[in-house]
Amino acid sequence: MPKATPPTSQPSQPSQPSQPSQPERRPGPGPGLRERKKIKTRQAIRRAALRLFAEQGYEATPVDRIAAAADVSTSTVFRYFPAKEDIVLTDEYDALMAEAIRERPRDEPPTASLRHAVVGLLGPAAGAEREELLARLALVRQVPALRARMSGGLADSGTLLGEALAERSGRAPDDFEVRVAVGAVLGALREAVFHCLDHHHLPTATTASTTRATATRADAMTTAIDRALDLLSRGIPL
Incomplete structure (x- = not known):
C-alpha cells in the first residue's frame, strides 16, 4: 500500500500520560x-x-x-x-467497514485495519449473509451491466473509507496520499475478488452451494485479499 501509515500518537512531555492508541467509542442507539x-x-x-x-x-x-x-x-x-443493478450492488457494508476501521488501533498499519474490516464480512460470524455476498460478487463478475455500474459504487466506498483513514491519520479526506491509498486498496481488493471468482468457482447464478462449499470459497477469497494487501504493503515488488 502507498505510504499512508498514520503516525503513532506520542505524548509531548514525559510527565504526561500516554494517549490510548484507540479512542473510546460509545455505541449509539440502534435503528428505530x-x-x-x-x-x-x-x-x-x-x-x-x-x-x-x-x-x-x-x-x-x-x-x-x-x-x-x-x-x-x-x-x-x-x-x-x-x-x-442496484439490487445486487448496494448494501450496508461500506458503513460497517468504515466503522470497523475506526475501531482499530490508531498505530496499526492501514492495510492491517482494512484486512480486518474486509475479512470480517467473509468470516463464519457473517452467517447466511456470507453466502449472499458471495453470490452477489459472482453475479457482478458474470454480468457486464453490473461491472459497468460498479464504478459508481466504488467511488462511494472510497469516500467512506477515505474519511475513516483520514480520521486515523489526522489528514483531510481529500488529502492526496489518502486518495491514492484508498484508490490503490480498492483496486487491489477488486482484482483479488475477481481472481478468486475466476479460479475458485464461487457460487454462480446457476450453481447451488452448501455451507461447507461456502466456507471453502470464503476462505479462498480471504487468502486472495490477504495476498493483495500484502503486495501493496511491500511496495508491489514484481
Whole structure:
C-alpha cells in the first residue's frame, strides 16, 4: 500500500500520560422501528431477486417479477433500488467497514485495519449473509451491466473509507496520499475478488452451494485479499 501509515500518537512531555492508541467509542442507539422496517423490506427484495437470478438468470428476471416474489409493488422496488443493478450492488457494508476501521488501533498499519474490516464480512460470524455476498460478487463478475455500474459504487466506498483513514491519520479526506491509498486498496481488493471468482468457482447464478462449499470459497477469497494487501504493503515488488 502507498505510504499512508498514520503516525503513532506520542505524548509531548514525559510527565504526561500516554494517549490510548484507540479512542473510546460509545455505541449509539440502534435503528428505530421505521428504519428496521426499511431494512427488512430492502433485504426481502434483495433475497427474492437473488433467488430468481439463480433460478432464471439475471437478464431473464424483470423487476416486476422480483416485486411479486418479495410481496411488494414495483414502485417500492424502485424506491429502494433506483435501478435493477442496484439490487445486487448496494448494501450496508461500506458503513460497517468504515466503522470497523475506526475501531482499530490508531498505530496499526492501514492495510492491517482494512484486512480486518474486509475479512470480517467473509468470516463464519457473517452467517447466511456470507453466502449472499458471495453470490452477489459472482453475479457482478458474470454480468457486464453490473461491472459497468460498479464504478459508481466504488467511488462511494472510497469516500467512506477515505474519511475513516483520514480520521486515523489526522489528514483531510481529500488529502492526496489518502486518495491514492484508498484508490490503490480498492483496486487491489477488486482484482483479488475477481481472481478468486475466476479460479475458485464461487457460487454462480446457476450453481447451488452448501455451507461447507461456502466456507471453502470464503476462505479462498480471504487468502486472495490477504495476498493483495500484502503486495501493496511491500511496495508491489514484481
